[in-house]
Amino acid sequence: MRYSYFPGCTLHTQAKNFGASALASARELGIELVELPDWQCCGAVYPLASDNHMALVSPYRTLSSAHSRGEDLVTMCSGCYNVLKRTNVRVAKDPDVQGKLSAFVETDYRGDARVLHLLEVLKTDLGFEALKERVTRPLTGLSVAPYYGCLLLRPPEDMQFDDAESPSIFEDFIRALGATPVDYPYRTECCGAYVSISEDERSGEPARAILRSAGRYGAHCIVTSCPLCQYNLDVKGQMPVLYFTQLLALALGCTEVLQDFSLHHVDPRPVLAGFANGV
Amino acid sequence: MRRIGVFVCWCGYNIAGTVDVKAVVEEISQYPGVVHAEDYKYMCSDPGQALIKQAIAEKQLDGVVVAACSPNMHETTFRLAAQAAGLNPYRLEICNIREQDSWVHSQYKQEATEKAIELVRSVVEKTRRDESLKPIAVSVTKKALVIGAGISGMQTALEVADAGYQVVLVERLPHIGGRMAQLSETFPTLDCASCILTPKTAEVGRHERIQLMTHSEVVKVSGYVGNFNVKIKVHPTYVHWDRCTGCMECMNKCPKKVDSEFDRGMGKTKAIGVAFPQAVPYRPAISREHCIYLNSGKCGVCKKVCPVDAINFEDEERVIEEQVGAIVVATGYDLLPKEHFGEYGYGRIPDVIDGLQFERLNSSSGPTQGEIRRPSDGRVPKEVVFIQCVGSRDQEKGMPYCSKICCMYSAKHAMLYKHKVHDGQAYLFYMDIRAAGKGYEEFIQRGVEQDGLLYLRGRVSRVFQEGDKVMVWGTDTLSCENVRIAADLVVLATAIVPRHDARELAQVLRLGTDAYGFFQEAHPKLRPVESLTRGIYLTGCAQAPKDIPDSVAQAGSAASKVLTLFSGEELQHPPTVVEVDPDICVGCGICVEACPYGARAVDEHTRVATVFEVLCQGCGGCAAACPSGATKHRNLTKPQLLSMIDAML
Numbered sequence: 001m002r003y004s005y006f007p008g009c010t011l012h013t014q015a016k017n018f019g020a021s022a023l024a025s026a027r028e029l030g031i032e033l034v035e036l037p038d039w040q041c042c043g044a045v046y047p048l049a050s051d052n053h054m055a056l057v058s059p060y061r062t063l064s065s066a067h068s069r070g071e072d073l074v075t076m077c078s079g080c081y082n083v084l085k086r087t088n089v090r091v092a093k094d095p096d097v098q099g100k101l102s103a104f105v106e107t108d109y110r111g112d113a114r115v116l117h118l119l120e121v122l123k124t125d126l127g128f129e130a131l132k133e134r135v136t137r138p139l140t141g142l143s144v145a146p147y148y149g150c151l152l153l154r155p156p157e158d159m160q161f162d163d164a165e166s167p168s169i170f171e172d173f174i175r176a177l178g179a180t181p182v183d184y185p186y187r188t189e190c191c192g193a194y195v196s197i198s199e200d201e202r203s204g205e206p207a208r209a210i211l212r213s214a215g216r217y218g219a220h221c222i223v224t225s226c227p228l229c230q231y232n233l234d235v236k237g238q239m240p241v242l243y244f245t246q247l248l249a250l251a252l253g254c255t256e257v258l259q260d261f262s263l264h265h266v267d268p269r270p271v272l273a274g275f276a277n278g279v
Numbered sequence: 280m281r282r283i284g285v286f287v288c289w290c291g292y293n294i295a296g297t298v299d300v301k302a303v304v305e306e307i308s309q310y311p312g313v314v315h316a317e318d319y320k321y322m323c324s325d326p327g328q329a330l331i332k333q334a335i336a337e338k339q340l341d342g343v344v345v346a347a348c349s350p351n352m353h354e355t356t357f358r359l360a361a362q363a364a365g366l367n368p369y370r371l372e373i374c375n376i377r378e379q380d381s382w383v384h385s386q387y388k389q390e391a392t393e394k395a396i397e398l399v400r401s402v403v404e405k406t407r408r409d410e411s412l413k414p415i416a417v418s419v420t421k422k423a424l425v426i427g428a429g430i431s432g433m434q435t436a437l438e439v440a441d442a443g444y445q446v447v448l449v450e451r452l453p454h455i456g457g458r459m460a461q462l463s464e465t466f467p468t469l470d471c472a473s474c475i476l477t478p479k480t481a482e483v484g485r486h487e488r489i490q491l492m493t494h495s496e497v498v499k500v501s502g503y504v505g506n507f508n509v510k511i512k513v514h515p516t517y518v519h520w521d522r523c524t525g526c527m528e529c530m531n532k533c534p535k536k537v538d539s540e541f542d543r544g545m546g547k548t549k550a551i552g553v554a555f556p557q558a559v560p561y562r563p564a565i566s567r568e569h570c571i572y573l574n575s576g577k578c579g580v581c582k583k584v585c586p587v588d589a590i591n592f593e594d595e596e597r598v599i600e601e602q603v604g605a606i607v608v609a610t611g612y613d614l615l616p617k618e619h620f621g622e623y624g625y626g627r628i629p630d631v632i633d634g635l636q637f638e639r640l641n642s643s644s645g646p647t648q649g650e651i652r653r654p655s656d657g658r659v660p661k662e663v664v665f666i667q668c669v670g671s672r673d674q675e676k677g678m679p680y681c682s683k684i685c686c687m688y689s690a691k692h693a694m695l696y697k698h699k700v701h702d703g704q705a706y707l708f709y710m711d712i713r714a715a716g717k718g719y720e721e722f723i724q725r726g727v728e729q730d731g732l733l734y735l736r737g738r739v740s741r742v743f744q745e746g747d748k749v750m751v752w753g754t755d756t757l758s759c760e761n762v763r764i765a766a767d768l769v770v771l772a773t774a775i776v777p778r779h780d781a782r783e784l785a786q787v788l789r790l791g792t793d794a795y796g797f798f799q800e801a802h803p804k805l806r807p808v809e810s811l812t813r814g815i816y817l818t819g820c821a822q823a824p825k826d827i828p829d830s831v832a833q834a835g836s837a838a839s840k841v842l843t844l845f846s847g848e849e850l851q852h853p854p855t856v857v858e859v860d861p862d863i864c865v866g867c868g869i870c871v872e873a874c875p876y877g878a879r880a881v882d883e884h885t886r887v888a889t890v891f892e893v894l895c896q897g898c899g900g901c902a903a904a905c906p907s908g909a910t911k912h913r914n915l916t917k918p919q920l921l922s923m924i925d926a927m928l
Contacts, residue, residue, distance in 0.1 A: 165621020185743040185750065 001125055003116070004066035004073045005033035008042055008080035015077070015227040015243070017263050022076050022118060022245040024254040029126060029134060033074060036065055042080040046087070053100050059087035060101045064109030076118040076245065078151040078226035082159070085115045089158045117152070117161065119169055119225065119244065128176040136253045138178025142275040144247065145182040145219035146170030147210065149191055149229045164188075170223065173244060177251040179275075184217040186210040191232040204236070211238045220271050223247055240268030281407045284315035284340040285399060286331055288322035288347035290377055295320075297381035299392040303346065306396045312407055314338055323353045331357065332364035342370050342406040346399050348377040367411035369855065369914060374402035397927045404922040409914050412854040415892050419505035420604040421845045424449065426497050426784070429457020430476065430827055431819025432609030433483050434834035439841050440488040447601050448483065449511055450493045454558040456480050457611050458820075461541065463641040463649070465827060466691040467722035473557055473644070480559040493560060498598070500788050501877075503893045504814030505604045505850050515594035516564035517573070518551075522589040525561045527552065529581035529590065537569045539646070543636045545654055546646030551581050555644050565590075605814050605841040608788065608798055609834070610781060612820035615670040615677060615774040623669065623742045623771055629655040630749050631742060631769045634685070637692050641699075651699050653768045656747070660767030663696055664751045665689045665707045666739050670774035672710060678774045678795060683824040685772035686713045690726045692770060697730040706733045706764060708753050716826065735762060742769055775824040788815060789877075798822050808837045816840050856895035857902050857912050861887045864909035870901035 011019035026033050040058050047055035062084060066073035075081050091098045092111025102108045122131055148167055156164035167188065171181035192206040211233060214222055221240040224230050234241040241264075249257050250272065261267050285307050289295035300318040308316045315338045319327045322345060334340055343366065345357050350373040358368035376395045384391040421444050425436045428450035436448045454460065460480070462472035483489055492511060499510035518529075530552030539546040541554035548554065550569040553561060571578035572592060582590040617633050618626035630653045632640070643649040653660045667685050670677030686709065693705035712734070714720040726732040739753035748765040755762050777796035778784075785792045790810050791799035798817045801809040808816050816837040819830040844850070856878075866886035870879045878894035879901055881887070888910065902912040911917075 163621060166625060185745055 001030065001121070002032040002034065002071060003121070004069055004071040005035045006039055006042070006062055006066070006073055006075040006080060006084065007035060008075060008077040009044075010077055010079075010227040014263065015230070017257075017260070018076065018227060018230075018243040018245060020257045021243060021249040021254070024257040025245055025248040025252055026118075028249075028252045028254055029122075029131070031121060031126065034071070036062065036069075036073075039065070042075075042077075042083045043087070044079065044083070046083045053097055056087050056090070056097065056101060057105060059084050060091065060105055060109065061107075063088055063091070063111070063113050063115070064105065064107045067109055067113040068107075072114040072116055074116050074118055074121055076225055078117075078149060078224075079228065081115070081117045081225075082151040085161075086155075086158045088113060088115050117225070119173060120161070122173065122176075122248075123169055128172050131173075132176045132178075135177055135251045137251055139247065139251055139275050140178050142179040142272075143182050143218050143220045144174045144179045145184055145214035145217070145222045146174060146187055147191075147214075147222045147224040147229060147233065147241075148188045149224060149226050150188070150193075151226060153188065170244070174223070174247075177247055179247070179251075182214060182217050182219040184213045184219070186213040191226075191229045193228060193232075196232045196235075207232045207236055208238075211236055215239060220275075221268060234265045237265055240264070240266045240271050242268055281312050281342045282314045282338060282340050283312045283342040283344065283403055283406055284331070284334045284338060285313055285317075285344045285346065285403065286322055286327075286334075287316070287318040287376075287395075287399070288327070288345065289318060289320045290322075290348060290381075291320065294347070294377050294381045297385045297388055297391045298376060298395045299388065300395075302392055303376075303395050303399060307399050307403070310400060310403060312342075313403060315340060322347050323356055328357070328360040331360050335361065335364035335366050340366065342372075342403075342409060344372050344374055344399060344402045344406050346374040346376045346395065346402075349373075349375050349379075369412040370406065370409045372402050372406045372409065374399050400926040401923040404926040405915075405919050408916065408919045408922065412913060414851040415854055415856075417503075417505050417850040417852050417893050419845060419848070419850055420507075420602050421445070422447065422601075422603045423605045423607065423841050423845075424497070424507070424509055424601065424603040425607045425609060427451075427457065427609035427611055427819070427821065428455035428483065428491070428493075429609060429611045429819060429830075430459045430479070431611070431821075431830040431834040432457070432607065433479050434831050435607045435609060435818055435838045435841070436483060436489050437479070437486065438835055438838035440486050442838075442842050443488070444842075444845055445488050445490065447490045447492065447509075447511075447603060449495045449497055450491070451496050452554075453493050453516070453564045454480075454554055454560070455483060455491065455493065456559065458635070459827065460555065460557075461543075461635055461642070462638045463643070463645070464691065464695060466687045467716070467718040469691070469695070473642075477557050477559075480557070484559040491560070494564060497784070497787060500606070503891070504812075505844070506893075507603050507606055507814065509601045509603055509606070511599050511601060513597045513599060515567070515596055516562070517567075517570070517591055517594045518563055518565065519589040519591050520560070520562045522587045523562050523585075524587060525563075526586065527563065528584045528586065529563055532580050532584045534578065534580060535569055535571050537566065542639045542646050543633070545632075545636060545639055557644070565592075605816065605844050606788065607816045607818060607837050607841065608784070608790070608810070608821050609817075609819045609837075610778050610784060610821040612775045612824065613778055615776050617669070617771050617773055619677070619773075620669060620771070622740060623666070623769070624744070628742065628744050628749055628769075629653075630660075630767065631771065633771050633773045634688055634692065637770045641692070641695050649699075651696055651768075658767065659700055659703075661700070661703050662764060662766045663693070663703060663705050663768045663770065664739075664749075664764055664766045665693055665705065665770045665772065666742075666751075666753075667707065667709045667772045668738075669771040671772075673774075678776065680774075680795070680824070681713060682772075682775040683713070684775070684826045686711075687716070687719055687722070687826065689770070689772050690714075690723050690732065693732045694726045694730045697732070704733065705730075706735055706751075706766075708735050708737060708739050710736070710738070716828070737762070775820060777821070781821065788812070790815060808833055808840055814844065852893050853897065854892075855897045855912075855914050856892050857890055857897070857899070857910050859888050859890060860909045860911065861885070863907050864888050865907055867906065869904050869906060870910055873900045873904035875900065 153164040174181040223244045304316045361371040362368040436446045440446045494514040498512045502508045533549040535550035536547045539548040551565045639645040671682040735755045737754040737756040741752045751764040781796045818833045818837040864887045878891045902910045
């Protein structure tokens with residue numbers, strides 16, 4: 001299994017732990033993630049303007065670059081995934097947009113690449129059953145609250161990722177690692193997104209409500225695939241908030257990438273130590 | 280050489296504003312065979328028709344062309360006028376210079392006038408070769424079939440039967456009364472649904488001219504207006520109804536409890552019995568799916584306790600045939616399943632129910648004997664949220680149309696709840712309040728002013744279970760505040776949709792349906808109860824969502840259409856259909872494939888194609904397809920078509 005890999009900016013900076021745990025786990029599972037050469041920003045936010053296509057140029061370059069290598073494109077940051085996937089859908093569906101972008105970038109790409117989230121690779125290309133067999137240190141007894149946020153799922157007609165109202169891919173993933181998923185009502189609510197950076201007081205409440213709810217339903221920790229969600233939840237200091245790849249690395253025994261938790265506000269080690277060795 | 284008159288209508292300025300009618304008259308006067316031509320402002324008016332009659336008489340016309348609007352509008356008008364003047368009506372032809380000329384070319388007057396002249400020339404050529412024809416007489420079986428015995432179907436059946444004709448009333452369920460039998464009270468008067476419905480169900484049950492067939496479905500329909508042949512499948516009841524006295528000992532003693540469909544899964548019933556105490560017919564039936572004996576050969580308690588030995592485990596499905604002259608479709612509606620809506624819990628939260636479930640909760644014959652108790656724990660809910668437009672007016676995930684009755688029944692539900700739970704609070708989320716009906720707006724106002732209903736204008740984004748509460752997150756767009764309610768019960772006004780198998784029935788009846796599966800009426804304004812198939816009529820929610828008064832009114836209208844059909848000894852069918860020259864026909868059967876109406880066949884013995892003239896709609900498909908030219912379209916023959924084309928080129 002070989003894929004073009006698009007890390008996105010945060011996985012090289014604020015979310016190094018995300019990238020490192022993902023690459024180590026993938027290696028362990030025989031999934032070859034080859035970082036795209038000269039990749040640039042995904043665009044950060046999918047542009048909603050219907051008449052300004054400049055913001056699509058950057059994701060268009062990424063998509064056509066992966067396609068020209070004949071590989072599916074894998075990413076794992078929810079934000080990058082959302083922008084790349086939606087751009088791909090738009091290019092495939094809207095000949096006008098495709099025409100402008102291909103003229104500007106001077107590459108005729110028509111939206112044929114497959115854009116995959118790492119969770120999808122695990123679910124469809126590897127299979128959660130196969131993953132379960134590869135787990136060497138099952139996280140038995142660990143109650144994990146999956147936090148989807150919005151970018152993975154919405155808009156559902158473009159993302160086609162999972163049932164937007166009642167998703168299950170995280171739960172299935174958590175079960176494959178031997179842990180127990182927590183069913184709590186706030187798993188698809190908004191975390192406050194970028195508002196948290198400028199107006200902390202107002203944004204605090206959505207994140208706190210998610211943490212309260214997860215806690216009330218007995219979660220030991222939260223997992224997510226979005227660096228922004230991770231920050232918003234983690235910064236409240238109430239419970240460990242991990243990237244799903246960190247749990248994956250733990251269950252696969254890739255402990256070398258789990259030595260440094262300095263990027264976390266809440267150190268997850270006291271919680272994880274009770275359920276897994278090597279942390 | 281024929282003597283043809285041409286009459287060009289101005290249609291006020293509809294035609295004359297674009298087409299130079301005087302020029303058309305002048306030009307066509309010169310055309311061979313045209314002995315008379317004139318124009319008039321409104322040819323369809325009495326003076327206009329008088330001009331035609333007068334010219335027929337004075338100029339001994341034997342063919343008339345009226346250049347005016349579409350033949351759909353006034354062909355019959357003008358043909359009757361011609362007939363009154365002694366001309367065979369099929370020698371009068373319409374030339375459409377309005378819809379197909381002036382209206383579509385209003386920017387090009389010169390060209391439109393030239394086109395009008397060409398069109399008129401072409402129809403003159405057709406008229407020159409028209410034959411005198413006589414309408415085809417069709418006999419009428421004066422017996423009606425009504426499919427569905429809800430309020431609408433019952434009303435139609437009663438009106439037709441009261442007028443003296445036999446009615447076969449077919450109902451799929453074991454009882455009649457339809458959706459209305461499930462309702463507790465009705466808006467805007469809050470009178471008890473049963474109290475106004477049961478006199479009707481009883482009357483239907485005992486009417487000497489209504490042949491009531493419950494447990495039955497229409498499976499095949501052939502024939503045509505006045506002469507339909509219908510096959511009806513009668514499902515087994517496993518009970519000799521002729522012996523049964525309706526004591527219901529069987530139901531009392533039956534050990535098998537099952538979820539009641541009539542109570543929408545909230546109450547229990549037995550594997551044998553009736554759905555509710557006022558059911559008509561009041562005769563039990565065994566559920567094949569649930570009966571212990573029928574599935575395992577053990578039990579048979581009902582057979583042991585029945586005092587008249589009416590249980591018959593050997594009962595079998597039968598198919599019976601009926602001849603009827605008219606058919607009325609009154610199959611009603613379903614509700615869009617709440618499992619459709621993830622944002623409202625996919626039907627998994629026990630205290631999120633739909634409108635019909637609330638009706639059963641509130642009904643004195645329902646699972647709680649009319650006490651409002653929530654399904655999960657039987658507690659009386661103190662905070663109830665009603666959500667309107669669940670799946671209605673929703674282009675993204677539901678139906679784009681308005682289901683029409685939800686505003687009213689949600690208000691009714693909330694009021695009835697408040698009348699029973701005085702210290703409770705009712706919230707209603709709405710998009711707009713549509714209360715267009717007699718006494719409807721006043722009803723809503725009464726709810727707000729007297730019963731303290733709290734209306735919130737906005738949508739609900741999420742409903743989820745939190746402890747024993749049902750959390751409702753929504754928005755109130757008037758105060759621009761988000762609203763979060765910890766509710767005890769949530770009632771969804773889910774969209775009205777056609778019966779799940781309406782499209783299959785439409786195929787059996789050869790009827791059209793709209794994009795959603797509602798039966799298609801012949802004209803949305805002027806022929807709202809007729810289907811496009813002559814002799815088949817529509818009523819109630821089978822055609823579109825509507826409330827009880829509208830359903831009853833439409834039912835009466837459908838009945839009057841049936842009675843009109845039955846009023847004469849025979850019907851007339853247009854003679855402008857196809858015929859076959861048996862000497863030329865080789866019996867290849869291509870015409871049979873080409874016919875969309877089932878009007879063509881090949882005679883097994885003679886190997887010559889035949890025409891069921893009454894089924895033929897004169898579309899000409901078979902005539903065009905016939906490789907040997909044996910099929911001929913009366914008054915639209917090949918020589919006529921060729922000469923029409925020549926006249927235009």
